Amino acid sequence: MTTPAPGLHSHVLAALGLAITAGEYPPGTVLRTDELAQRFDVSRTVVREVVRVLESMRLVESRRRVGVTVQPTPSWNVYDPQVIRWRLAGADRPRQLRSLTVLRSAVEPVAAGLAALHATPEQCRDLTERALGMVATSRGRQLDAYLVHDVAFHRIVLEASGNEMFARLGDVVAEVLTGRTHHHVMFEDPDPAAVTLHVQVAEAVRERDADRAEALTREIAVGALRELDVLAP
Amino acid sequence: MTTPAPGLHSHVLAALGLAITAGEYPPGTVLRTDELAQRFDVSRTVVREVVRVLESMRLVESRRRVGVTVQPTPSWNVYDPQVIRWRLAGADRPRQLRSLTVLRSAVEPVAAGLAALHATPEQCRDLTERALGMVATSRGRQLDAYLVHDVAFHRIVLEASGNEMFARLGDVVAEVLTGRTHHHVMFEDPDPAAVTLHVQVAEAVRERDADRAEALTREIAVGALRELDVLAP
DNA sequence: TGTGACATAAAAGTCGTACTTTTAATTCCT
DNA sequence: AGGAATTAAAAGTACGACTTTTATGTCACA
Structure with missing residues (x-):
């Protein structure tokens, strides 16, 4: 950590x-x-x-x-990964988590759309694999195992977008996901709807359906924001 | 600079x-x-x-x-303003300009939507003023004067979004706009359609119409990307 | 011939001290 | 009171000695 x-x-x-x-x-x-x-x-x-x-x-x-x-x-250089980590470790984690999640909600859908256009076959495979991993670990208090897949999934999407700036947000997203899991800004088991959406995103990317990938990822983001509203008002 | x-x-x-x-x-x-x-x-x-x-x-x-x-x-920490400036000054300015513009196209629409919800009356006023400034300087080779208004406009939107991460992208956007103006990755006079869109965004924000502000800003972004495709293939 | 323990040295890391430069604040003169 | 000269506090720079880590080369042994 x-x-x-x-x-x-x-x-x-x-x-x-x-x-x-x-x-x-x-x-x-x-x-x-x-x-x-x-x-x-x-x-x-x-x-x-x-x-x-x-x-x-x-x-x-x-x-x-x-x-x-x-x-x-x-x-402050709030995009510096070091600064982000420090702030997430500190007192204003809630505010920080929220502003980073809003950033994600803007970036990830677009990244997913681009990923549908640019992802390599290998990335498609990895993505599907991770989505399935998420399904497999989505029940029965396996949050840590789930987290690993979740982080990997989003990293691949950002990476596959082919955009350097997006790719470099992988670490930030990892911090956010890890932070919210470890600090219980999350339900006990992941939202089943979210899990399904991830599977569908993998599908859309595989089928080069950029619009669908973007729309689905936007739904994931909306869900994450709503969850944050409920659990950390 | x-x-x-x-x-x-x-x-x-x-x-x-x-x-x-x-x-x-x-x-x-x-x-x-x-x-x-x-x-x-x-x-x-x-x-x-x-x-x-x-x-x-x-x-x-x-x-x-x-x-x-x-x-x-x-x-590399590609979000570090210093690094961005160095790279924009160097050989791969084209690639850099493109990836930053894609980032803008993801972030700014969402920021504009939020700005419509959160902007203070003063910010609304400034925004309108800048949009009008853009109109006034949009013809007759006044690119430098136009640039000043353009940068200010986008800064205000990002600032008014109320999201810290968005706000801090103001400098990045400024670099991008300045870069493309000073290196002629831009038409001789600004695209009139873009100018109009800016005026409409200011309007939408003033009227608290988040969806419209977002959609309009997305159009601006699409335009900027297309322009980049034409002038820096 | 290969392999593992050992010795070597190269480069960064740390420290202390001495000196320079900038500049906020004070003093002093008119 | 106001402005110019003085002072001193703190960062900036330099240098040299020493420590620590570690890549690599060496040598003995199997």
């Missing part, structure tokens, strides 16, 4: 990134590198490297004679 | 980032920090900080006893 990644750098980065995204340091707070070095018991070198990374994520801004200033949320 | 940002760090970062995204160092290439320090005539400290940032963008990976390895394109 959490990136293990050894090394002092990663440790401090994770600690600071998490703290900032969690709102522990409100925007405008200034941190001084020396102070941070002391706090984490590392050299200033390490802190500086961390700050530079945080700066590239626009979580902070470093200015001479002032220090490292925490930036307001609107300037 | 290009971030000036003084300092040795920014300079080296821009140089390396640009070179890597331009494919000057093919994936698998290993760079050694000492060598880079020499090449750019800066201290290892600076190079290390740059490498750390590049690593957070997943353009490179640094491993002990090996060096700094350039990563394959699929692992």
Whole structure:
């Protein structure tokens, strides 16, 4: 779940990134590198490297004679997978989950439509396989096994779309699905209707029916949003 | 356009980032920090900080006893505004422009639908104003003035959607619009149909007609894609 | 001849310190 | 009171020493 990644750098980065995204340091707070070095018991070198990374994520801004200033949320690089993970781990997971799900609802239908046009035979096969896997694990509290198939399914669709930007949302979708499963923003067993829809999407892609693939995926998205409304109002 | 940002760090970062995204160092290439320090005539400290940032963008990976390895394109953080800018400045601008436009075509219609539900009176006003601005500058080689209104228009829609992820795509859209204008992936004067559609979107948002706003924006997107097909095949 | 333990060295990682540069804030002069 | 000169705080940069990891080459043994 959490990136293990050894090394002092990663440790401090994770600690600071998490703290900032969690709102522990409100925007405008200034941190001084020396102070941070002391706090984490590392050299200033390490802190500086961390700050530079945080700066590239626009979580902070470093200015001479002032220090490292925490930036307001609107300037954060919210598409950075690292930032997404930190935020999902923190206090505003609900809001985060919602805005990411809305993003999915916009992107995935279009991606599915393109996938119907571009998917390779192998991708079609994998997709069907995953859909069947979802069916097989959709009953009897097998949420974890189900999740694996679900994530794989959506990854394949995004990948098969042939669009680089869509493909790179695979990780984001994985985070969302994992997050909502592990935090019970989901029914005990997956919605049977959703499972069926996945099977049908695989079918539509196999049959190169772009419009149907798009429409069906849109239904999945609508369902996910509704579920979110019910369980995390 | 290009971030000036003084300092040795920014300079080296821009140089390396640009070179890597331009494919000057093919994936698998290993760079050694000492060598880079020499090449750019800066201290290892600076190079290390740059490498750390590049690593957070997943353009490179640094491993002990090996060096700094350039990563394959699929692992890059292609949503990082910095990376987007570098790539748009480089050789594969066409491909880049296309995949970003497809992304827009997925996101903006949904954003417009939401904007119709959530836009403040002020945003409605600004939107209308921008649409009228587009009309006013749509004839007689005023592409630059037109661009300003166009960018502002789309920014407002994304912002007004109330969704953070959408809002943060404002910069990306700005880059795309600017890019295609400045590189003549566009007709000499804007497509009159597109201009009209913008006016109608503003109207739909003002009247809280989500479905219409979405449909109209989808038409704009389709138009943009078609234009791209014609001018950059 | 192959295989596994061992030694070697190359490169990144870390640290501490000294120095430079920018710039917010204070002081001081008119 | 206002503006110019001074000060000092913090980041930026550089350098050198040392540590740690680890790919690779070596050698002994089966």
